[in-house]
Amino acid sequence: MDRKFTRREFGIMAGVAASTLAAPAIAQGKPKVVVIGGGPGGATAARYIAKDSKGAVDVTLIEANARHTTCFFSNLYIGGLRSFDSITHGYDKLASDHGINVVTGFATSVDTAKRIVTVAGGQSVSYDKLVVAPGIDFKYEAYEGYSKEVAETIPHAWQAGPQSQILRRQLEAMDDGGVFLIAPPPNPFRCPPGPYERIALVAQYLKRNKPKSKIIAVDAKDKFSKQALFEEGWAKYYDGMIEWLPLNITGGVKAVDEKGMTLHTGGESFKGDVINVIPPQKAGAIATAAGLANETGWCPIDPFTMASTRAPHVYVLGDSSIAAAMPKSGFAANSQAKACAMAIRAELTGSRAFEPRYSNTCWSMIASGDGVKVGASYKATREKIASTDTFISKTGEDAAMRTATAEEAEGWYAGISADIFG
């Protein structure tokens, strides 16, 4: 609402307005929305479309797992600060409170011409509008010797759930004096501060339980999110325990040796007692299978509605989308889902659509009771979702401020979980 309009843009917008404000697309029967993926993007979209349309839209959520373990706060589980149950949520309230039809199954294909989604086992579901929010998939092939199978021994733990449990068990089993080896991925990837929060919380666990242990990070980048804050915190709490190696020192991971528990780089090789390889990433498999991804491996979208630019009546949310300035985070997916839900309701029921607003905040824990955050506001422009205003915690903040931020993070977890899962 606060942008300048040119005469040319006004003409274009008037054209868009005519279509946006057109009569509901579905003349008879309840319009059907299908959502693929029950994470922060998909579950929020399903819940908001059902809740705000007050029964006028039939919503089906297709999700492979009966319960969802959130990636955000999974580092707290891995670091021993949270139980697995406390970060795992069911879909029962989406069904009982909002009448959403929850299908537990893996969506295997989408026919965007016939508007049908096929679920493993053969069930097919038709839609008027489809929301695709499958999160990320991994480019295992980027590292020689790494695969989905090897990830059972050398976990990525970058999709929370059983993978997080493997990593936690391995850390618990590791001897004092062992080496935890972690390989953060190249950009772009899910949760930019995540690997560095993981380093901090694993360091805290090791310092308390196995203080002779070491952490080596073989990064695929030369810099990372909240770097000054993490490096300050690592030195303050875990001095001498963490060695972070940027890309320009090692050349990055080239190969994973499962039997030898070793990561090979362009030069040096690194042996670990517990190894966490977070591979390069791309859009979730169904997004690619449906033809929604471009040559980058991610899905281009209309910044105003999250509609796919590659298929009609399809929207892409969260990590799979190219949301430009917005990071791949659960908070961002939740924010995008609300703008998308509003746009879809407007198309299907003629409800009002306002200018979308997007926001993100990422909290990270550096130690128990020491939290930091980074966040921003965003707006849709014709070219992209652009950042308008940002903030970040400062180095050298006092303990009271950091404690308040850590408490706020806990409160946010409770709030956003309720907002996503009901």
Next chain:
Amino acid sequence: MRYRRTKTAMTLLAGLCAGGFLCAPASADELYELGEYLAGDCTACHQLEGRAPGIPPITGWPVESFVMVMTAYKEGERDHALMQNVASRLGDEDMQALAVYFGKQGQQE
């Protein structure tokens, strides 16, 4: 300043904003619906029901108090970087819409 320019633009557009979306809510219904959409930005942290540590409740406030507090964040008189950022993206009507929406939440029907 930005607000005044917005007003001019909105007059020109006869109630349409960027991308053809409705803006400049005229009726109470529209204001409430704008509040309902914008509230999603708040409910990513603040719960409509129940409380959480570290995040204060924002439902059931008098409209004037809500607007006063958000204005204070926007003008930097209240000190919280995240809330200042939230307030920075809200125009006067947005704040009013949110105040009306959250004012009606948590009340006994």
